[in-house]
Every structure is written in C-alpha cells, then in structure tokens.
Amino acid sequence: MSEASGHVLVFPYPFQGHINPMIQLSKRLSKKGLTVTLIIASNNQREPYTSDVYSIIVHTIHDGFLSHEHPQTKFNEPQRFINSTTRSLTDFISREKLKSNPPKALIYDPFMPFALDVAKELDLYVVAYSTQPWLASLVYYHINEGTYDVPDDRHENPTLASFPAFPLLSQNDLPSFAREKGSYPLLFELVVNQFSNLWRADLILCNTFDQLEPKVVKWMSDQWLVKNIGPMVPSKFLDNRLPEDKDYDLGDFKTEPDESVLRWLASKPAKSVVYVAFGTLAALSEKQMKETAMAIRQTGYNFLWSVRDSERSKLPSGFVEEALEKDYGLVAKWVPQLEVLSHDSTGCFVTHCGWNSTLEALCLGVPLVGMPQWTDQPTNAKFIEDVWKIGVRVKAHEEGFVSKEEIARCIVEVMDGEKGKEMRKNVEKLKVLAREAISEGGTSDKNIDEFVALWT
Incomplete structure (x- = not known):
C-alpha cells in the first residue's frame, strides 16, 4: 500500500x-x-x-x-x-x-x-x-x-x-x-x-x-x-x-466461524440445504414462526435456520430436537452467513430480503425465497422476483400472514422446479457481473x- x-x-x-x-x-x-x-x-x-x-x-x-x-x-x-x-x-x-x-x-x-x-x-x-x-x-x-x-x-x-x-x-x-x-x-x-x-x-x-x-x-x-x-x-x-x-x-476482533454449523453443512449433499434467516431485527409472530417451521418440515429438505435466542421459544415444541435427532435440520443462534451462502451444500435462501442479505446471496449465486417484512424489503422482493428473476416471493394473506402451504410451495419451486432452474442461471449471471464490477x-x-x- x-x-x-x-x-x-x-x-x-x-x-x-x-x-x-x-x-x-x-x-x-x-x-x-x-x-x-x-x-x-x-x-x-x-x-x-x-x-x-x-x-x-x-x-x-x-x-x-x-x-x-x-x-x-x-x-x-x-x-x-x-x-x-x-x-x-x-x-x-x-x-x-x-x-x-x-x-x-x-x-x-x-x-x-x-x-x-x-x-x-x-x-x-x-x-x-x-x-x-x-x-x-x-x-x-x-x-x-x-x-x-x-x-x-x-x-x-x-x-x-x-x-x-x-x-x-x-x-x-x-x-x-x-x-x-x-x-x-x-x-x-x-x-x-x-x-x-x-x-x-x-x-x-x-x-x-x-x-x-x-x-x-x-x-x-x-x-x-x-x-x-x-x-x-x-x-x-x-x-x-x-x-x-x-x-x-x-x-x-476475530470471530471464528461456528465450526459445528459448517461441519453439519459439509455432511450434506450439494444444493440440498434450505438456509433460513430473517435478519437481526425482524421478529416474526409466534404463529408465523410455527407456520414457517411446519412448512420447512413439510418440504422434506435439509435445513439450517438462524434463530436468535429471543425468538427460539416461538418454535413448535420438539421441532429443534426432532431435526437434530433425525439429522435433517439445525437451528443455530448465530450463523456465519457468508460462509453458509458460499457453501456447496446450500440450495436456496429463505430471507426477509434486507439489502445486505440480498446482495450477499446475489454475489454468491444463491436463489431466494422472499418473505419481506417491512422498510425496503417488499420492493427488494419485487425486483428479486419480477426484474432480476432470481427468486420467488411468498404471497401473504391480507394481514401479512403466510401459510405453510405457500412457504413450502415457494421452497420446492426454487429447489426443484423448472422456474428454479432459470433462477439459478440468472443469479449466476448476476454473480459474475457483481464480481466484475468490484x-x-x-x-x-x-x-x-x-x-x-x-x-x-
């Protein structure tokens, strides 16, 4: 320098x-x-x-x-x-x-x-x-x-x-x-x-x-x-x-990545894990947390979910233990998001569509399932789905509640649907353009x- x-x-x-x-x-x-x-x-x-x-x-x-x-x-x-x-x-x-x-x-x-x-x-x-x-x-x-x-x-x-x-x-x-x-x-x-x-x-x-x-x-x-x-x-x-x-x-101030999370991720096949995180501020209602958990379980995919301690009690009883016991899911209070998004095992990202998270997923080539909460997130989700075509946005009921069927539908579409294949191609193109820009x-x-x- x-x-x-x-x-x-x-x-x-x-x-x-x-x-x-x-x-x-x-x-x-x-x-x-x-x-x-x-x-x-x-x-x-x-x-x-x-x-x-x-x-x-x-x-x-x-x-x-x-x-x-x-x-x-x-x-x-x-x-x-x-x-x-x-x-x-x-x-x-x-x-x-x-x-x-x-x-x-x-x-x-x-x-x-x-x-x-x-x-x-x-x-x-x-x-x-x-x-x-x-x-x-x-x-x-x-x-x-x-x-x-x-x-x-x-x-x-x-x-x-x-x-x-x-x-x-x-x-x-x-x-x-x-x-x-x-x-x-x-x-x-x-x-x-x-x-x-x-x-x-x-x-x-x-x-x-x-x-x-x-x-x-x-x-x-x-x-x-x-x-x-x-x-x-x-x-x-x-x-x-x-x-x-x-x-x-x-x-x-070195914070080493949580090796237990990365080890668990490394044990899963390529593109097989649904990563779920709603940012540091978003607080889903207990009803929505339970519905999201049931949707994830319903899809049958492996999952990694970042849940703050303050939100953990909103999960269904036995949900965390069952996922651990059957080794199809992990709930962690802190997740090294960049390491997870860059990992070969990660198949899609269920996100609140905050701008930093959106950019990270885009830079690392991971398609999105958008569950926007507030501020700029709904507009980001609109561009994710309809302009950039790198993900899908869940459709909420009148008061913002999203059913487990709808969440599951969107996850399956991104992970295994025909549109999901197009989303992967599109996000890979943007990944290349992002790297070229910087x-x-x-x-x-x-x-x-x-x-x-x-x-x-």
Whole structure:
C-alpha cells in the first residue's frame, strides 16, 4: 500500500446494517492509500483505536443517550439524537482540522442529513453514501418531492404506483412507509428527510452496481452526480484482492466461524440445504414462526435456520430436537452467513430480503425465497422476483400472514422446479457481473479510484 495521503471521515448511521457497508468501503479506501477515520455515534464511549490490519482509525462520539439506555431509543427520540450528535460531530471535526493531516471529506449516511450541514459549515467535501438500493431511495425521493402521495388508507382504492425506470408497483411492493399515511411516522421521517438537503452533496455513492439497476441508475444520474461502488461484500467472497477481508469487522476482533454449523453443512449433499434467516431485527409472530417451521418440515429438505435466542421459544415444541435427532435440520443462534451462502451444500435462501442479505446471496449465486417484512424489503422482493428473476416471493394473506402451504410451495419451486432452474442461471449471471464490477477495472472499482484520486 502506498503511504496514506488524503484523510477522509466516514460517518455511518449507527445501526449494524448501515455500519457494515460503510466499514467495507473504508477498507477499500484505506487499501487504496487514503487515511480513513470511522466515526460511530454511540451511547457507549470508548478510547479511539487504530485497526492494525487496515490502518483505519475508529472514534466514538456521543449520541445524547445514557449508557444504560437501549440503542434503539434513538428511533423513538430522533430530535435528541440529532441535537446531541450534531454538537458532537461539529466538535470532533473541528478538532481533527487542527491536526497535521486534517480531513478533506466526509462520507456520511443520508439518514443523517444534519451531518451534511455540519460538514459544509466546516468546509469539507461532502459525500452521501446510501447503503440502501436506488430502487428504495427513488420511492422516498418522490415522496419528499410531493410527486407521489402516500395513500390515507392502503385498503381503499388500491392502485398501481408508477415511478420512472420502475415496473408498476402494487401497494404490497412499496416500502412499508409508503403504503399508508401515519404508519411508522418516525421512521417515515427518517427515510424521507434524507432528501431534504441532498442537493448540497458534492457526490452521491450507493451500495449497488451499474448492471444491477441500470434504468434506475440512469434516471438518478440525470438528477445528481451519482456513482455506484458496490457490492460492498467482504473481498474474500468477491474479487479476493483484500484476502484478509473475510467478514464485516476490521480484523482486530476475530470471530471464528461456528465450526459445528459448517461441519453439519459439509455432511450434506450439494444444493440440498434450505438456509433460513430473517435478519437481526425482524421478529416474526409466534404463529408465523410455527407456520414457517411446519412448512420447512413439510418440504422434506435439509435445513439450517438462524434463530436468535429471543425468538427460539416461538418454535413448535420438539421441532429443534426432532431435526437434530433425525439429522435433517439445525437451528443455530448465530450463523456465519457468508460462509453458509458460499457453501456447496446450500440450495436456496429463505430471507426477509434486507439489502445486505440480498446482495450477499446475489454475489454468491444463491436463489431466494422472499418473505419481506417491512422498510425496503417488499420492493427488494419485487425486483428479486419480477426484474432480476432470481427468486420467488411468498404471497401473504391480507394481514401479512403466510401459510405453510405457500412457504413450502415457494421452497420446492426454487429447489426443484423448472422456474428454479432459470433462477439459478440468472443469479449466476448476476454473480459474475457483481464480481466484475468490484474487480480491478470494473465499474464500481473505477468509481472508487476516481474518488481516491481527488485526495492523492
């Protein structure tokens, strides 16, 4: 690596699904020669440290909450978070500017538009980095602009929503905040307000790649200076130009893969295991958990299911024990997802369709069964099924409940159906395009190089 010259600050929204893609970009910027300082807004203050592997400096700044308060309190009291973090960020950048290698740019998550204002006030080059896909951001943009009106009641006069460069979307395809006025008011404000001052950003980056959302990207490029720099998945599973980059941490706190999970997986035939995981936030109802378990058992396939301890009691009595005893299934509280998706035994991925999980599956060539819950997940699922054709989405009843018959039907279709064969071909094509984009000379790699060149 050449000697670090330009210094950039990276400021993720303090939620793991947003932090991970920011860390991945930081690694690539550092390896290309920039000095990177990662700023985490937190109620748990710690001493600054430098990652030995990537030379990334990590600082925490105070987010306005006390150490005993739950991290998600910031969702319920956004103004408290904004006011305190604005002060903390201003103080931090002001101090950094007095050092021998002052920062020249701030890369921030547009979920925190106040960060753009702070950076502009302090004369930094400002880069908005969206960790969500354009396909969700475009919907939020039109809500902010007033060119799409969120219905008062999603049950009255349901219509198809039309957006530039999009297929027609039913209300079930829209992000959950865009279906009905007044649903999730605080989170609605969070996702829509990211566009309140975005026009002031010098550059906009997104965790996607040109060939994945070409029509949407073209439309967005006509509005702003936008560059795609994804997929921001650890290098081991893509181009392998950063061989030490095997997961989303900075290499200083080694978490070894759960060998018992990987050993169990290795004992199964190729493409025979259904992997099930609904992310770190989604909490299915007890009724839906039981229904999902019965569907998996009904298909007769081997399965690996990642279930948090807090959710385990929702499973049917004896379900875990029977699967273990008969050796057709394993329920684990933590699963090394990238290792599992890259394993030959994995046949499909039953997922909530969060963007990070979607990108991981796509990069590793695994077809999907989508069970979206909220936020951008329904829109991701629409593209998975009808645009990219790399999976199938379950059809839910009116209130969102999905029957065991429907879940089982979708799993069988992906694992053994004729459409499933096409899905595998399509996801393999996207896997190749994803690797090309981030490999040396690829579209995303060039965009990262162009940004680095501004400061070296």
